[in-house]
Amino acid sequence: MSTFARNILGGGLKSDTLPADLSFEGETVLITGATSGLGLEATVHYLQHGASVTITARTAAKGEQAKLDIESRTGKLVDVMILDMDTFEGVKTFVNTFKKENRHFDIILLNCGVQEFVWKPSPEGWFANIQVNVLSTTLLGLLLIQWMRSKPEQSHLLFVGSGSHWENDLSKWPRKDIITFWSKEENFMSGRDAYGISKLMLHYCVNAMDKIASAGGKISPIVNTVCPGIVQTGIARSFGGGVWGMQCVAKAYMALALKAVPADVGARSLVVAAKTTPEQHGTFRRPYLTDDEYEKVSAPFFKTEEAKEIQAEVWKEVVEILAAADPEVSKIVL
Ligand SMILES: NC(=O)c1ccc[n+]([C@@H]2O[C@H](COP(=O)([O-])OP(=O)(O)OC[C@H]3O[C@@H](n4cnc5c(N)ncnc54)[C@H](OP(=O)(O)O)[C@@H]3O)[C@@H](O)[C@H]2O)c1
Numbered sequence: 001m002s003t004f005a006r007n008i009l010g011g012g013l014k015s016d017t018l019p020a021d022l023s024f025e026g027e028t029v030l031i032t033g034a035t036s037g038l039g040l041e042a043t044v045h046y047l048q049h050g051a052s053v054t055i056t057a058r059t060a061a062k063g064e065q066a067k068l069d070i071e072s073r074t075g076k077l078v079d080v081m082i083l084d085m086d087t088f089e090g091v092k093t094f095v096n097t098f099k100k101e102n103r104h105f106d107i108i109l110l111n112c113g114v115q116e117f118v119w120k121p122s123p124e125g126w127f128a129n130i131q132v133n134v135l136s137t138t139l140l141g142l143l144l145i146q147w148m149r150s151k152p153e154q155s156h157l158l159f160v161g162s163g164s165h166w167e168n169d170l171s172k173w174p175r176k177d178i179i180t181f182w183s184k185e186e187n188f189m190s191g192r193d194a195y196g197i198s199k200l201m202l203h204y205c206v207n208a209m210d211k212i213a214s215a216g217g218k219i220s221p222i223v224n225t226v227c228p229g230i231v232q233t234g235i236a237r238s239f240g241g242g243v244w245g246m247q248c249v250a251k252a253y254m255a256l257a258l259k260a261v262p263a264d265v266g267a268r269s270l271v272v273a274a275k276t277t278p279e280q281h282g283t284f285r286r287p288y289l290t291d292d293e294y295e296k297v298s299a300p301f302f303k304t305e306e307a308k309e310i311q312a313e314v315w316k317e318v319v320e321i322l323a324a325a326d327p328e329v330s331k332i333v334l
Helices: 003-010 037-048 060-074 088-100 128-149 178-183 191-212 244-257 269-275 291-302 305-325 328-332
Strands: 028-031 052-057 078-082 107-110 156-160 222-226
Touching: 028 037, 037 052, 037 060, 037 107, 037 269, 052 060, 060 078, 078 088, 088 128, 088 305, 107 128, 107 269, 128 156, 128 178, 128 191, 128 305, 128 328, 156 269, 178 191, 178 305, 191 222, 191 291, 191 305, 222 269, 291 305, 305 328
Parallel strands: 028 052, 028 107, 052 078, 107 156, 156 222
Antiparallel strands: none
């Protein structure tokens, strides 16, 4: 059953709550894409629970605006770094700054993501969703895992995935050149389909990164994917060409038909996921499905021979693209 049907029948998806004794006192948190939506609201929660938070923004102006908003709401200071995930160079520049400043974070939340409603190429030539949600996020994840594993402290690396990863039809996926196929304009189906395709690819890549983060029996960092359910944010900003009236339609549709929850409610999932234990390394955190329910809906995308082949091919292609963009990748993915 699709998320849509579940919501209509079930009256909305279940959200996480924040435990009364939740504390991040003394912990440092990095949140990417915190200029709006879930990232911004997660920042507020982390600050209110004692963490020191650094956020990323694409531009200094956007970062300053988010900083003012967050600081006026919480009375706490927030640090801003620049990260543009449209290009591999943007990711590499960010990680180099990070290393030069010898930064350590206890929790890193890779939240940046896009949902394009019309086909749009990235400056690197890939479909924009694939660039940001898959390729740049995986490059960032790999470089961070390498960095985090070099530190003695245990840390958490969270990827914001999506339940839309199981709203896919693998029979429409080619067996070879998958990234190129789904980056072509003629293969763009709809904003919803294209988003689900990119998020399934991300879940495939995180499954491979989980293994890198637990190589040799040493789990560091603890890696998880998390989805808060359907949340009212700016994610559908390109719907209807970004025209104001169409934005209102998109927001009304999300609220009434999809029963999306407010961003501060959804963001709780991106906060409680940072409390996973090493035993929970590699698991997908979501408040709205039991393990049995998730097993049932996700099995066709991970457990069948066809799915395993596609997953392996996606990972192989992603690594090839990333290794060409940054030779460091070949040293991390052995
Ligand atoms: N909303 C939902 O129902 C839902 C459900 C499940 C998962 N998610 C996931 O949650 C994450 C946050 O999305 P959201 O719903 O909060 O949407 P949002 O309000 O649009 O926030 C997306 C954030 O990502 C940043 N971003 C996008 N492209 C970027 C790029 N190329 N480089 C750097 N930053 C970039 C945006 O910055 P700008 O302001 O500069 O664009 C913004 O800060 C995404 O990964 C999304 O897929 C959302």
